[in-house]
Amino acid sequence: MSMIKSAQARESKAQAAASRLVAETTRATKEELEAADAKARSILSGAETRGRKYIQAAESEAEEKLAQAEAEAESLMESKKREISALATAARREGERIITEATTEVSGYRQWLAGVISEAERLYRIQKQSLDAAESAIQQSRNRLDGAFQRLEELQKSVLDNLNADDTLINPGPLKVSSQRTRPALDAPRKSAKKTAKKAAKKAPAKKSAAKKTTKR
Numbered sequence: 001m002s003m004i005k006s007a008q009a010r011e012s013k014a015q016a017a018a019s020r021l022v023a024e025t026t027r028a029t030k031e032e033l034e035a036a037d038a039k040a041r042s043i044l045s046g047a048e049t050r051g052r053k054y055i056q057a058a059e060s061e062a063e064e065k066l067a068q069a070e071a072e073a074e075s076l077m078e079s080k081k082r083e084i085s086a087l088a089t090a091a092r093r094e095g096e097r098i099i100t101e102a103t104t105e106v107s108g109y110r111q112w113l114a115g116v117i118s119e120a121e122r123l124y125r126i127q128k129q130s131l132d133a134a135e136s137a138i139q140q141s142r143n144r145l146d147g148a149f150q151r152l153e154e155l156q157k158s159v160l161d162n163l164n165a166d167d168t169l170i171n172p173g174p175l176k177v178s179s180q181r182t183r184p185a186l187d188a189p190r191k192s193a194k195k196t197a198k199k200a201a202k203k204a205p206a207k208k209s210a211a212k213k214t215t216k217r
Contacts, residue, residue: 162170
């Protein structure tokens with residue numbers, strides 16, 4: 001009985017110790033769980049706080065970079081606009097310069113052409129006057145040649161009229177021959193007309209040779 005009682009006592013002590021141990025373990029586990037939960041909550045809260053800070057910093061940095069990119073884009077656009085405006089202004093000035101130079105050249109060419117035409121017209125008038133004078137001189141020379149040839153024919157007729165068939169004088173009296181020295185001289189042509197008349201006279205030797213042959217008769 002004593003052994004049973006001691007076994008029961010030991011068993012009750014063991015049960016009490018086991019219950020106390022289970023209670024202590026449960027309490028320790030609960031405390032650890034609560035501490036772990038608190039620590040997890042604290043860590044999660046800190047993580048959320050750091051995440052919000054990181055997100056805010058990232059958003060702020062993104063906003064700054066976006067603003068900087070927009071400012072750089074606007075600056076680049078303004079710079080390109082200025083460059084395009086400068087190029088357009090330079091192109092417009094170059095076009096105006098080319099147009100001005102072309103207009104000046106055309107005006108100069110027109111003046112030169114007008115001068116050439118005026119000079120050609122002046123030379124044409126001079127040549128025409130020279131040709132007219134040469135024609136007048138040729139006509140005067142032709143008239144003089146015709147007159148001289150006519151006088152030679154008259155002289156030949158007068159001589160033949162005063163000769164017999166045996167070449168003796170019909171009338172032994174003085175032979176009357178009309179003198180042409182008192183005839184008025186023709187107007188002398190201009191110098192250019194004289195030169196042109198000389199050239200024309202060189203080109204027409206047939207009449208001179210015919211007049212010489214008639215004179216020899």
